[in-house]
Amino acid sequence: METRQLLAFTTVVQTGSFTKAAATLNCSQPTITTRIKALEEGLGVVLFRRLPRGIQMTSAGVELLPFARNIINLTEKARKAITMNGEPHGKLVIGSAQSLTDYRLLPLIEYMCWRYPSVQLSLHSRNALYNLNSVRDGQLDCAFFIGAIEPREGLETTVLCPEPLVLVAGPNHMLTQRQSLTEDDITSSTLIRAENGASYHELFEHSLGYDDTRAPVLELDSVDAAKRAVASGLGIALMPEVTVSAELADGRLVRLPWSSTFRVYTQFGWRQDNSTNPAVTALVSAAAQVVSDQVASLT
Structure with a gap:
């Protein structure tokens, strides 16, 4: 198993064809085919299925891919480390x-x-x-x-560093008039997610027992879009304080009276x-x- 064979393999996966891989690596298509065949023979597995409309990785190919990428990366890093003296x-x-x-x-x-x-x-x-x-x-x-x-x-x-979180609303949102918030106050308001998949959203929603009967969740996956949506009154949002400090200072957003039961960093x-x-x-x-x-x- 040689690095150039692994490079041919990962490039075929990346480009989706032997022809495109050859163009990317500046070599001929038969060269790519030969390297893939040698790699398959050396490993004793088939890496690609040849289909009428292209190629498809086998399960063996899927399993090999992350290892191949790591070997290529480590080989390149080793070469550079030797020439750059640390x-x-x-x-x-x-x-x-x-x-x-x-x-x-x-x-x-x-x-x-x-x-x-x-x-x-x-x-x-x-x-x-x-x-x-x-x-x-x-x-x-x-x-x-x-x-x-x-x-x-x-x-x-x-x-x-610690990453403080704040629950924010627009200045005209009804929750800004409350001195304290109950769990129902929060879960009955539309929640706007600024970053889909952020672990602090999962921790927050789990702590409040969110389920399908609660108010809807609006997923925007954009910090700026979420801030504009909250400012306009569409809902409330849990966000890292550093992302809304300017809006809190000038009144475009209001900090709600909520304290986190968990910490993130x-x-x-x-x-x-x-x-x-x-x-x-x-x-x-x-x-x-x-x-x-x-x-x-x-x-």
């Missing part, structure tokens, strides 16, 4: 929640670009579950996420086998410093 370099593909990308990470990105010009950052905003699974299977190098402190299988994690996670990557190490160190400074400036 200086942070290369490309880091990073996952993040949208709220963190927009309200916490821009100073970090600026610092990394200035301090480590040989490190290329590629940031992708998705929910925590997707990002952490993508770190595990090698599609992402690391991820920033909001969640409870708990073991994460196969990952190293570090806590960057902004955290950084990476694969355990990626702990010696100088670029990841540099990002961890920089993130801890930048986020700490950011939190201190707001207190």
